[in-house]
């Protein structure tokens with residue numbers, strides 16, 4: 388299945404690529420089919436809309452509860468996210484050769500080295516959602532442990548707004564590989580060597596990047612942007 392992740396054989400897929408599995412079951416004959424899709428990020432829905440969102444999550448969201456990213460991840464991507472296929476949305480069973488009632492169950496099968504979570508703050512009609520979504524600094528998924536290292540934020544409305552970001556200087560999933568690919572050699576003034584004394588001093592510090600201003604901030608400030616966070620990066 389790993390070859391699906393590396394669908395375009397690029398460094399981007401090496402780091403961000405994962406694979407999701409979709410299983411369809413026909414209620415009539417029991418025929419089960421599987422399909423696999425590569426992804427570079429996972430969507431986190433903030434309100435009811437097209438799948439992947441479980442009915443359980445929708446019910447809680449409609450009650451106005453503040454959701455947490457790890458809850459949604461677990462319900463939509465770690466556990467099987469089951470969707471009933473019936474009415475106008477029946478599945479085409481290849482064995483019955485007819486449209487039948489059934490289910491589609493989706494879950495992530497290969498988790499990426501860097502997990503990018505796209506919080507769906509803009510609806511299909513362009514409306515901005517400012518729902519609060521709590522996100523943890525660490526995520527445990529099966530035998531994997533991810534650490535938050537960047538948060539892109541959007542402030543403003545659907546008509547105008549401003550993008551800022553928070554970045555933490557951790558190590559990287561594979562410092563050697565990252566150094567090999569990202570160390571700038573042409574411009575001698577820019578030092579990106581992660582083992583240099585300068586980078587060691589910066590390790591585990593959070594920075595807020597706002598246009599040309601970069602300031603050191605507390606990790607608590609990062610956790611507080613529950614209405615502005617737009618894309619989360621974990622590794």
Ligand SMILES: [Zn+2]
Pocket residue numbers: 413414415416417418480481482483484487
């Ligand atoms: Zn069938």
